[in-house]
Amino acid sequence: MTATPTRSTAGPTPPGKPDIVRPDAVRRKVDAWLKEDDGTDAIALRAAPVWDSDAVIVVGRVRLQVVACPTPLAARAALHDRADDEKLVLLTDLPDAVLGDGLLAHLSRQSVRSVNAWELVRQMFGGVRLDPSLPTDRRWLPAALADHAPVDGWPTPPGTILTRDHALRCLTAELLGIERDQLDASGLLQWTTDAQAQQRFTDRVAADVADGITAYLRDVAGPIAEPVMAAVRAGHGVDVIPIGLLAEVLWPTPAGGTAGGPAGAAASGPAGVEVAVARTRLEPRFGTLRMTPVQAAALHDAADAWVARALDSDDELARQQGLRLVRRAEAIAADIELTSQLAASSLLPAGVTWRLRAFAAAVRAALPPPGAPAAGTVTTAGLGRAEAAFKRLSEHRAADQGRRTTAHMALRLLRWLSRPAGQPPRTLYAALQRQVTVDGWVDRARLDVFAGDVDPEVAEAYQALHRAVDARRARHDEQFAGLLAEATRADAEPGRMLRVEDVLDRVVAPILDAGRQALLLVMDGMGVAAATELAESLSRDGSWIELTQGGGPRAGVLAALPTVTEASRCSLLSGRLAVGGRQTEQTAFERRFTGGRLLHKRSLRAGAGAAIDPEVRAAIDDPTVPVVAAVVNTIDDSLGYGEPGSTVWGQDTVPAVRDLLAVARHRVVVIVSDHGHVVDRGPEAVTLPGGDGQNNRWRPVTSSTGDSAGDRLGDGEIVVTGRRVLLGGGTVVLPWREELRYGPRKAGYHGGATPAEAVIPLLMFTSGDEESVPGWQPAPVASPDWWREPVSSGAPTKAGTGGGRSGTGGRRAGKGGQSAKPVQTEQLFDVPADPQQPPPVAAPPAVTPADADRALIDRLLASERYAQRRNPRTPLDDDRVAALLRVLLAGNGRAGLETLAAQAGVPAHRIQGTVTALRRLLQVEGYPVLTIDADGQTVLLDRTLLVEQFDLGES
Known part of the structure; x- marks a missing residue:
């Protein structure tokens, strides 16, 4: 048998003169x-x-x-x-x-x-055969493999053939000083953080070899290889990641654009010129390379991911390195005069500053000028711009949570100002409930905005907003004070209104009559604003269920007057109007509830190692003690020299509440206060004469000369007289403006006639048993609609185009993203009909997104697959499914849990379970039709997947 000649594995000898041998x-x-x-x-x-x-x-x-x-x-x-x-x-x-x-x-x-260089290569890799794909027409590779072979030789390939990838991967890893399996975008960026490794590379590698290595890295690491290697060879490799973070700004991508297309171009106008000039200043750092939009986009994505991993790492050194590179990016931006454009960066901290300033500018623009006829109102357009600016701020990943929260509160106040003021309340009860359901939330947001921001531009906008809010709130305060004075003087029956002296009889006693035990927490000094925060803290994990009377809105309680502890708290714990201190309260409470226990501040203190005093715990655990009342002074104590305006009142800031509730799960918990408070207004505060030096927010009706104070009432004061005025001989002067005081300066005050002081919040919680108290049911979402994200179905859309990509909520515009032109239905002149032409067909009515959403939901509920997926044992009601989907679709595929609960009519504590049931219903074969965002509070609906998975016939 004739042997088949073998083909030479060596490459051909190059023609011409031979090279210098190495x-x-x-x-x-x-x-x-x-x-x-x-x-x-x-x-x-x-x-x-x-x-x-x-x-x-x-x-x-x-x-x-x-x-x-x-x-x-x-x-x-x-x-x-x-x-x-x-x-x-x-x-x-x-x-x-x-x-x-x-x-x-x-x-x-x-x-x-x-x-023969390639024969030598074959020998260096163990005598294996050469893959024909090796670049035998390039002289640099064999020589480089020979020159840079490691001491222990090149790794033998896994098979019997030396592939191009194996040879180049081994050489590249050796020259860069990294592992072969790290030759990707992430590994290449990691290499740029090692200045010594880059120096070794540039010192030992010839230009032709560096070119070849760059070409190979482009294949394995993608478009970032060329800018990375160019920067390294230009001596700026350590700045690759910082420059990558700036690429988002230098090569912006407009909405709908791609990095390789028009998106790569800088914006027009002065900003575009600034970006173009900054690019030019940056070019020397990449040698002769002019980075393309595709390379810039890839470099940004890789650098962004690298820094994000570093900042999220548990390794402190990695986090510090990430922060150092972020700071370096901002320094480079300053060098190339790009700082003012960093709002486009979604990661750099300077981007937060610029986005926050843009939001502040939108706030200022939304507010009417001072003295305008419509002062105190915000236009829809102005609010829309502020909403968009806040969305950009929220999307920034380095946004400080505290500053973002303040901005969110400012946006909420803008929404409130955009609503019509409405008719003034006609009764004290209506004014009291306005404080509980609306104005208390305004006060909560107002406190954050009052605390402000460190940036002067942002602070100026917040100050203007605060003035506009104050103008409306002052009108509300004046209305409340007038109704309070009138009702107190008339001393009529309260009707539905709860007074502080009625709480024991009308709230606590029914709990005991139902055979349950109660824990009454008296949060001294807690107003409605603080109560909203505390309630959120208690119900956040679902272990405590809030109850309201009839499942309606929260109720408020009217304090005794003046709104000070000795009058209002004593009346609360006595169950009747009374004035006194701790001992008076103790005697009256234990007389009202046989076997009941009242615990004041001293009684709550425990010894070392114990969060709760053993006697307190024993009283709570004792089934023969029908009601345990505990006075918690944390909030009231902060009014002295604390920070009542900037503290978020919750279980973390009031540990006594957390600890008491931990051992009282078998009891129904009622949380109430004796009065609210207002915070010190700093330079806006006004000190009035007439006080006795101790009472900051009330004064007697006569001065030292005997003149009637009623004849000398200042702006913001009112005379209140009647049976429920327990000090000052039954007649006192109370301020209804928050900035007024009569005594020494403190962090906060109480005693006056503002609803923030006179309206007491009332909360009731149970752990698990929704039927604990007859007539009380699970509470709905308590926040007003302007507190939550807006839900809107947008503008009309063409018939049949309700579908769209995920997150569009069916809002698809006409060609070019513009709305379709309106159909002309009238003519200037009458034109005779042409008998040869068919009669005109009337244009179909425009289909709104809400119509399209309803049609989509109807098809879903009627689909066979939906019927198959319904759980027959615990079905989710079709009406409830429709309501939830309507909210999500109207919100462009997203809605917060509170918004879902409020808009779909789901009790607040059930929304988590309801969303979980909806997810199970819609997740066909595990596809994420419905998901929860990383914040744990936002529900996301993928409309496209919904249509596909249930075959709903929408494109």
Whole structure:
């Protein structure tokens, strides 16, 4: 059988003059010759007759003299002068015929042997075959593999063939000093953080080799390879990640654009010029490379991901490195004068500043100028711009949570100001409930805005907003004070209104009558604003369920007057109007509830290691104690020299509540206060005469001269008289403006006639049993609609185009993103009908997004797959499913849990479970039709997936 000739694995010898041979190539060729042991003492290698290395080399134990031989005479001389203990290596570019047979007779194989670079490569990788895809037409690779071979040799390929990827991956990893499996975008960026590794690369690698390595990295690491390697070779490799963070700003991507298209162009106008100039200033850091939009987008994505991982790492060193690179990016932005454009960055902290300033500018623009006829109102357009600016701020990943929360509160106040003021309340009860359901939330937001921001531009906007809010709130305060004075003087029956002296009889006693035990927490000084925060804290994890009377809105309680502890708290705990201190309260409470326990501040203190005093715990655990009342002074104490305006009142800031509730799960918990408070207004505060030096927010009706204070009432004061005025002889002067006071300055005050002081919040909670108290049911969402994100179905859309990509909520505009032109239905002149033409067909009525949403929901509920997925044991009511989906679709595929609960009519504590049931219903084969955002509070609906999974026929 004839053997099939094997194909040579070595590449062809390059034509023309041979190259200068490298020392490693000579050593490897000589090593192979010595292993042949052909009995000769000299070998001639075809190469340029140039040798700049050591004249004598040692291969194994053999000494060899290397001689460059440009002529036959030089070759003969080298053979003649060879020492007996040495062998000879001749480097010549002469052909065999020129050397002659006499000289060739002394050489191995009687010829000049070729130094085939690829044959040497094959040997360096263990004698495997060469993949034809190796770039045999490029001379740099074999030489580079020879020059940069590691001491222990190149890793043998996994198979019997040396692939291009294996050879280049080994060489690249060796030159960069990183592991072979890290040759990707992330690994390349990690390498740029090592300045010494970059220096070694630039010092040891020739330009042609660097070009080849860059080309290979482009294949394995993507478009970022060229800018990374260009920056390294230009000496700016350590700035690659910071520059990558700036690429988002330097190569912006407009909405709907792509990095490789028009999106790569800078914005027009002055901002575009600034960005273009900044790019020019940045170019020297990349040598001769001009980065393309595709490369910039890839570099930004990789750098952004790298820094995000570093900042989220548990490794403190990694976090510090991430922060250092972020700071370096901002320093580079300053160097190239790009700082003012950093609002486009979604990661750099400076971007937060610029986005916050943009939001502040939108707030200022939304507010009417001072003194305008419509002062106190906000236009829809102005509110829309502020909503958009806040959305951009919220999308920034480095936004400080505290500053973002303040901005959110400012936006909520803008929404409130955009609503019509409405008719003034006609009764004190209506004014009291307005404080509980609306104005208390305004006060909560107002406190954050009052605390303000460190940036002067933002602070100015917040100050203007606060003034506008104050103007409306002051009108409400004046209305409340007038109704309070009138009702107090008339002393009529309260009707539905709860008074502080009625709480024990009308709230606590029914709990005991139902056979339940109660825990009454008296949060001294807690107003409605603080109560909203505390209630959220208690119900957040679902372990406590809030109850309201009839499942309606929260109720408020009217404090005794003046709104100070000795009058209002004593009346609360006595169950009747009374004035007194701790001992009076104790006696009256225990007389009202036989076996009941009232615990004041001293009684709540525990010894070392115990959160709750053992006697307190025993009283709460004791089934024979029907009601335990505890007075918690945390909020009232902060009014002295604390921070009542900037503290978020919850279980973390009032640990006594957290600890007491931890051991009182078998009791119904009623949380109430004795009065609210107002905070100090700083330079806006006004100190009035007439006080006794101790009472900051009330004064008697007569001055020291006996003149009637009623004749000298200042702006913001009112006289209140009647049976429920327990101090000052039954008649006092109370301020209804928050900035007024009569005594020394403190952090906060109480005693006056504002609803923030006189309206007491009332909360009731139970752990698990929704039927704990007859007539009380699970509470709805308490926040007003302007507190939550807006829900709108937008503008009309063309019939049949209600569908769209995920998150569009069916809002698809006409061509080019514009609304379709309105159909002209009237003509200027009457034109006779053409008998040859068919009668005109009336245009179909426009279909609104709400119509499209309803049609989609109807198809879903009627679909066969939906019927199959319904859980027959615990079905989610179709009406409830429809209500939830309507809210999500109207909100462009997203809605907060509170919004869902409020809009869909789900009790607040059930919304989590309801959403979970809806997810199970809609998640066909695990596809994420409905998900919860990372914030844990936002529900996301993928409309496209919904249509696909239930085959609803929408494109």
